[in-house]
Amino acid sequence: MSVVAKTTDSATAGAREYLTFRLDQEEYGIDILKVQEIRGYEPPTRIANAPSFIKGVVNLRGTIVPIVDMRLKFNCAQADYNSFTVVIILNLRSRVVGVVVDSVSDVMELTPDSIRSAPDIESAIDNSCILGLGSVGERMLILLDIEKLMSGLDMGLASTSE
Template sequence: MLNETNNKTQQVDDTGKEFLVFTLAAQEYGIDILKVQEIRGYDSQSVTRIANVPSFIKGVTNLRGVIVPIVDMRLKFNLENVEYNSQTVVVILNLETRVVGVVVDGVSDVLMLRPSQISAAPQFGTAFSTEYLTGIGTVGERMLILVDIEKLMTSSEMALVEQAIV
């Protein structure tokens, strides 16, 4: 009986969650892979600017008939602006209430993190409010800032975009 319990505990610990890893200003971030619909190259020509929205909103694009707000994550996280290049991508997210695109410097890989590899989010100064952090993931020497992308993209600022495009 004790052996069965240990096996169940081991199974729970061996299962994990997959995260899409993206970079911003040489820092790696992770978001729940289940929220990712697709990854596309960034094309500024296909983004239509909207007046009176926060500066981190690059505009909207038409993705197969769906109007998708495009968020520049560097601006959202108050990081220095960077020139877009061939590595710059838009990660299209399929969230509970909307489809949103986020512009990031690049996407590196998908990692499976077990609960033992995830530490609680720090409660001191970061590039953005810690309410959007789910923790810090570690894989060897790599550290990933894990972001609750659903919470981040359903903030009151994003509601302004909804109002502007309706």
């Protein structure tokens, strides 16, 4: 009951919660409502002719889930798979997708006044997939529109029914 009340209070203030994770030296945030679960990394089954950033698929309780290595997608230096490496399972529209990240930090609540628009610069991430830059103290988060990012044609994950 208190969780519902807290969510309602946050919604009225315009604050949103973001799951933060690290890729190389950068810290990113995605809408916590898109996150289904967080799992330890296990090598997926490789798919022939898939883009290099799609590591393969895993069977998650009967659902076949494609696994995207965000380090490869964002052109980060190749990172080692270690005990901190995790897979964030996302529930996007009617699609379940896993993303490999270096580590998950925490869940942060950001108000609209703590989010700035992203500068218009050339990067590995399509600017339309960046919601903005969130700042909390000394920390700077790159806030991603993960649903838009994962549904891009270059991802090879778009459903033909959409």
